[in-house]
Amino acid sequence: NGDPTPVPRVAVVIFLLKGRSLLLGRRRSAVGNATYALPGGHLEFGESFEECAAREVKEETGLDIGKSEFLTVTNNVMLEQPKKCHYVTIFMRSVVGEEQVPQNLEPNKCDGWEWYDWDHLPHPLFGPLERMVKGGFNPFSS
Ligand code: 8DG
Numbered sequence: 657n658g659d660p661t662p663v664p665r666v667a668v669v670i671f672l673l674k675g676r677s678l679l680l681g682r683r684r685s686a687v688g689n690a691t692y693a694l695p696g697g698h699l700e701f702g703e704s705f706e707e708c709a710a711r712e713v714k715e716e717t718g719l720d721i722g723k724s725e726f727l728t729v730t731n732n733v734m735l736e737q738p739k740k741c742h743y744v745t746i747f748m749r750s751v752v753g754e755e756q757v758p759q760n761l762e763p764n765k766c767d768g769w770e771w772y773d774w775d776h777l778p779h780p781l782f783g784p785l786e787r788m789v790k791g792g793f794n795p796f797s798s
């Protein structure tokens with residue numbers, strides 16, 4: 657086909673924590689369609705992880721997050737998806753106040769944002785997130 661040679665890309669995604677819950681949205685995408693995922697997107701040229709996290713959260717939910725911190729990074733090769741891709745995914749964390757109400761600002765990419773209790777996560781989770789949860793990763797105690 658005429659596509660350029662695929663390359664790994666860098667994604668920054670954010671655990672937005674509120675009490676014992678976190679923010680997830682169901683994806684509308686050729687990658688992980690109809691699975692629940694964190695807000696986030698592609699690292700742009702010149703950005704820090706923190707800047708990317710704040711920008712993506714603002715673009716996708718309208719929320720203003722303050723500082724965020726680096727949690728971990730995973731390598732995600734997704735060749736079985738309708739759009740084959742490979743992401744090095746940076747996971748950030750930010751804690752938000754009780755009054756925060758997310759808006760679905762990109763309804764073509766997401767069915768809507770909701771807070772989910774950590775002990776009652778929705779299914780199916782997006783592959784990269786599913787693997788972390790199954791592996792015992794906990795964003796509240798990291
Ligand atoms: P952008 O144009 O705003 O930069 O990109 P986007 O439309 O917001 O991209 P995205 O698909 O939301 O995120 C980019 C990639 O990040 C996604 O295709 C795969 C990777 N990724 C993970 N885990 C997660 C996750 O939990 N949430 C999101 N949104 N992306 C994730 O590996």
Ligand code: MG
Nearest residue numbers: 696697712716
């Ligand atoms: Mg985005």
Ligand code: MG
Nearest residue numbers: 695696697716
């Ligand atoms: Mg996104």
